[in-house]
Amino acid sequence: MPSSTADLALEWRESAAGVFTTDSVPTNLTDRMQRVILDSPLWAPAPFGLRAQQSVDVTRRVQQHIPRTRMTDTMLELAEYVTHAVQQAGERLLTGGAASELCVLEYQHTRSGDSFPWHRDSSPERPRCFTMVLYLPYGELRGGATQFQLAESGEPDFEVTARQGRVMLFRSELRHRGQTVSSGDKYALVANFRLRT
Numbered sequence: 001m002p003s004s005t006a007d008l009a010l011e012w013r014e015s016a017a018g019v020f021t022t023d024s025v026p027t028n029l030t031d032r033m034q035r036v037i038l039d040s041p042l043w044a045p046a047p048f049g050l051r052a053q054q055s056v057d058v059t060r061r062v063q064q065h066i067p068r069t070r071m072t073d074t075m076l077e078l079a080e081y082v083t084h085a086v087q088q089a090g091e092r093l094l095t096g097g098a099a100s101e102l103c104v105l106e107y108q109h110t111r112s113g114d115s116f117p118w119h120r121d122s123s124p125e126r127p128r129c130f131t132m133v134l135y136l137p138y139g140e141l142r143g144g145a146t147q148f149q150l151a152e153s154g155e156p157d158f159e160v161t162a163r164q165g166r167v168m169l170f171r172s173e174l175r176h177r178g179q180t181v182s183s184g185d186k187y188a189l190v191a192n193f194r195l196r197t
Contacts, residue, residue, distance in 0.1 A: 015160050018094065018171040019148060025167055030136050033189060094130040094171055099196040103128065110144060110186040116178030118149065121192055128172040128192045135166050136187040143182035149175045162186055 015021050110116060122128040133146065141164060147156035152175070159179065160168050170176070172192065 015158065015168075017150075018174055019158075019160060020094075020169045021160060021166055023163065023166050025134065025165055027165065030134070030165055033136060094169065095195065098129075100129055100193040101196045102191055103194045104192040106190045106192075108186075108188045108190055110178055110181050110188075112181050112183050112185065115180040118175055118177045120173055120175055122172035128194050130193050131170055131172045132191040132193070133168045134189040134191075135162050135164050135168075136189060139184055141181070141184040141186055143180055144186040145179040147177050147179050149177075162188075 013021055121131045141162060144162040145159040146162065146168065147159040148170070149155075150157045156177075160166075178186070
């Protein structure tokens with residue numbers, strides 16, 4: 001576990017109501033994840049051009065023995081870091097101190113010209129308390145901001161730039177979308193947390 005984990009919890013900046021960011025993630029973590037991704041044969045273009053992804057349901061991985069691959073092993077190791085890095089900040093900032101646990105860890109790839117539509121990460125069927133996004137480094141990237149909308153329609157109220165190496169935390173019920181990537185490719189590690197029961 002990196003020694004800087006505790007420091008991360010002190011460096012979150014509020015971007016808007018319920019959205020926080022930090023640019024202080026150790027580069028050795030993002031670089032390692034990127035090496036595994038580049039070595040993986042899994043990332044063919046997505047059928048509908050929205051994203052290519054690999055999901056790890058952390059609970060199911062442990063309980064039902066999802067097949068181990070270099071990718072899933074690395075993602076689960078990062079899950080331990082992510083949990084420690086966001087737990088203090090996430091629980092303090094977004095859940096009022098209620099304990100949370102990581103439930104799903106997902107890798108997303110959005111190509112130039114693609115976007116991701118308006119959605120929420122939490123629903124009655126999938127109750128989640130907050131979402132973490134880690135933007136991974138991979139070449140030059142333009143566009144691809146995460147935009148948030150406080151109403152059901154209209155223009156976005158605010159956005160967070162997809163800066164490589166940045167981590168963003170937000171309440172999972174917030175309506176958001178991935179802006180069109182104008183050039184380059186956007187790679188992100190997305191973690192969903194739920195309240196511990």
